[in-house]
Amino acid sequence: MAAKGKHIMLEARNLSVGYFSKRNHTTIAKKISFQLPAGQLVGLVGANGVGKSTLLRSLAGMQPILSGNVYINGEAISEKTALQLATQLSVVLTEAPASKNLTVAELVTLGRQPHTNWMGSLSEKDTEKIKHAMTITDTASLAQKKCFELSDGQLQRAAIARALAQDTPLIILDEPTTHLDLYHRAYVLKLLKQLTKQLGKTILFSTHEIDLAIQLSDTMLVMQEDVVIIDTPCKLIEAGAFNTLFPEDTIAFDSKTGRFSIKN
Numbered sequence: 001m002a003a004k005g006k007h008i009m010l011e012a013r014n015l016s017v018g019y020f021s022k023r024n025h026t027t028i029a030k031k032i033s034f035q036l037p038a039g040q041l042v043g044l045v046g047a048n049g050v051g052k053s054t055l056l057r058s059l060a061g062m063q064p065i066l067s068g069n070v071y072i073n074g075e076a077i078s079e080k081t082a083l084q085l086a087t088q089l090s091v092v093l094t095e096a097p098a099s100k101n102l103t104v105a106e107l108v109t110l111g112r113q114p115h116t117n118w119m120g121s122l123s124e125k126d127t128e129k130i131k132h133a134m135t136i137t138d139t140a141s142l143a144q145k146k147c148f149e150l151s152d153g154q155l156q157r158a159a160i161a162r163a164l165a166q167d168t169p170l171i172i173l174d175e176p177t178t179h180l181d182l183y184h185r186a187y188v189l190k191l192l193k194q195l196t197k198q199l200g201k202t203i204l205f206s207t208h209e210i211d212l213a214i215q216l217s218d219t220m221l222v223m224q225e226d227v228v229i230i231d232t233p234c235k236l237i238e239a240g241a242f243n244t245l246f247p248e249d250t251i252a253f254d255s256k257t258g259r260f261s262i263k264n
């Protein structure tokens with residue numbers, strides 16, 4: 001899909017992603033090219049094991065890419081220092097934070113690290129950003145709880161709060177709705193949508209909630225074994241991109257409702 005005349009926040013050019021071992025490498029996905037315009041909510045979907053997490057970690061510079069290039073704001077991420085990258089991009093992965101002994105407030109405060117001075121002291125602006133991030137993720141009441149005391153869903157929201165406190169134009173989230181109940185799933189996805197519309201953030205998230213992603217995303221990346229397709233949800237439905245995601249004798253996609261159903 002061309003993104004004519006729009007500012008491109010994230011671009012993949014002929015990207016191959018996978019894993020290096022001592023002697024060789026394993027390619028998980030290749031020839032991936034797309035441009036994500038600024039201010040969009042972009043859902044990444046695909047079957048288990050197709051490579052969504054591998055792709056997201058590669059785009060975020062958290063694992064080496066096999067070949068090709070990734071650009072943020074028109075600059076290759078390979079040219080950026082870790083600190084430069086941390087002011088452009090925040091990441092929420094599915095893994096638990098390194099130290100679950102931190103309180104939620106401490107975890108969210110870590111998000112300000114790229115912005116604080118060398119002593120790490122917080123300015124008024126830092127404190128405001130932390131407070132705002134906790135309010136909008138519904139985690140303020142958990143501020144003094146240790147991360148190990150949280151439910152999986154509460155921890156998930158605290159991790160999102162940390163990324164929001166980092167206040168970057170681009171946010172990448174790997175399955176942000178895992179562990180969340182129906183209310184918080186809708187709450188988080190609506191929040192992500194609001195952040196794109198009200199603050200102009202570009203948000204790329206992977207999900208297995210394909211129905212919800214179809215309803216909310218401006219653009220979607222559909223990852224299949226041999227190709228990654230990008231377009232608006234409507235055009236992807238028209239092109240039948242969701243019909244072949246799963247074995248058709250078990251799950252069928254209804255292009256009229258935009259939903260999947262189990263085949264009897």
Ligand SMILES: Nc1ncnc2c1ncn2[C@@H]1O[C@H](COP(=O)(O)OP(=O)(O)OP(=O)(O)O)[C@@H](O)[C@H]1O
Nearest residue numbers: 019026028046047048049050051052053054055206
């Ligand atoms: N550290 C690793 N080293 C080697 N191979 C890996 C590693 N991590 C994942 N893989 C492999 O890469 C492939 C893609 O895994 P990945 O986790 O990216 O898929 P996914 O689409 O995110 O899956 P899911 O929907 O189940 O979370 C899988 O075959 C997996 O076994």
